[in-house]
Amino acid sequence: MGIIPKHVVVLFAPDIVLIERNLGKRVDISTGEVYHTTFDWPTEDYIQQRLKVPHGISEVETARRILKYHQDYPGILQSFGSCMKLINADQPCADVFAQVFTHVQAPPRTLAPFSPRILLCGPPGSGKSMQASLLSRKYGIINVCCGQLLKEAVADETKLGELIKPYFDSGWPVADNIVVKMLSERLNRLDCHIRGWVLHGFPRDEDQAKLMQRANINPNRVFFLHITPESILERLCYRMLDPVTGERYHTLYQPAASKEASERLLIHPRDLEEAVKLKVDAYLRIAEGLETVFEDAIFINGDQDPQTVFEYIESYIVNPRPTTLGFPLEMA
Structure with missing residues (x-):
């Protein structure tokens, strides 16, 4: 490279x-x-x-x-x-x-031909975080992960963080109005205005999407990454963590290099098969309603090599917006 x-x-x-x-x-x-x-x-x-x-x-x-x-x-x-x-x-x-x-x-200008406001949606394991990272690295776009913002607000003990902490302690989802306020503050900072942003992790359902629109958070590109439940289970349920080094591995795609490291690998409770199935089922129940909110969304087969998916997304970012959107790409 x-x-x-x-x-x-x-x-x-x-x-x-x-x-x-x-x-x-x-x-x-x-x-x-x-x-x-x-x-x-x-x-x-x-x-x-x-x-x-x-x-x-x-x-x-x-x-x-x-x-x-x-x-x-x-x-x-x-x-x-x-x-x-x-x-x-x-x-x-x-x-x-x-x-x-x-x-x-001076704040760097993005290489993209306009100020990108990108929203990535899809079920867990569809590759939203990976694609956001690739876009951020190539174009200088601000990578905005909703879950990470919540954690940082709590860790920094901000005013919003004080409101979020009780939800973290209890294990309940953070109230939508708090999340939207936090996102609005982050996306209205100067770096996001100059360089653009790519958001993932929110919204998760139709109501959240409409609340986001009322807060004037309006992406100019919306992508839905589609992937089969079987592929999601394969991607998530075989992820492992080395508690000594902090390195992440995947039993199928990126196994540990040594037997010693392999024997101490742990699986996160959220990656257990039962937990993953519950999250996937929950997403599938609300996916149709979420998709209807974004009429000009672009649908991409996320069950491909990450670089192939990135090239599809990139082609829609660097080129003018088509007059008719909302059609799924041919599933490879």
Whole structure:
């Protein structure tokens, strides 16, 4: 996999400036310090006596390097395109640094052609978290997991967290109005406005979806990931956790590397077959009502390789919205 830089900054200057800076360099043969005849020439005579022209720096070598720079520069421009920041280096170092620092501190813009507001729906085990993570990594979209937000609010002891904690302690689902308020606050932050967001874990039923709409949480892409109950059981009921290292494994897809690790693996109670079946049955009972709320939803077969599913989702994000939505993709 190629390395995609978060920021690309190119410093440029006229040739005459590059020649002056290069030919003026002197190195202290005792300490290795580099000085310049114009900018930071030392005042001490004994240091000046130790200064020599660095190996490889001459008019010929300088001309060769500048020529190579002119040959490579168009390729750099073509490789990084609009995501690259050009800064004139023919100014004081402090000014150059300030411009670079301002650029890297600015919130990055998403690579998507619009500000994405994506909602991923589907039964447990359909791959919503995986797809949200892939979208977030590639496009810089804010990954908003409802369950994680609830946990963070409790851990941070926020005002909403104080309201949520009794529900956690009792094991009851958090009240819908509290969840929607928390989501509304998160999705209205500046980073979500600039970079877009992908939400998963909410809504879980028709009533929650309508409550979300009344709170003006309006996704511009809604995806339902369809997967058979048999595949859900296979994905979830074979998940295991190493209590020593915290590593997660799957008996079929990603078994532990050693016998010792394999023998200490534990299964989470929520991944027991009976618990998974109850959650799947509950989702199937409310799925039809949830789907009717989002008339322009896109239906994707989630029972495929994660990268294949991601490519389907990506094609609907980067392309203009079709005039007619709501039809299921051909199940592969």
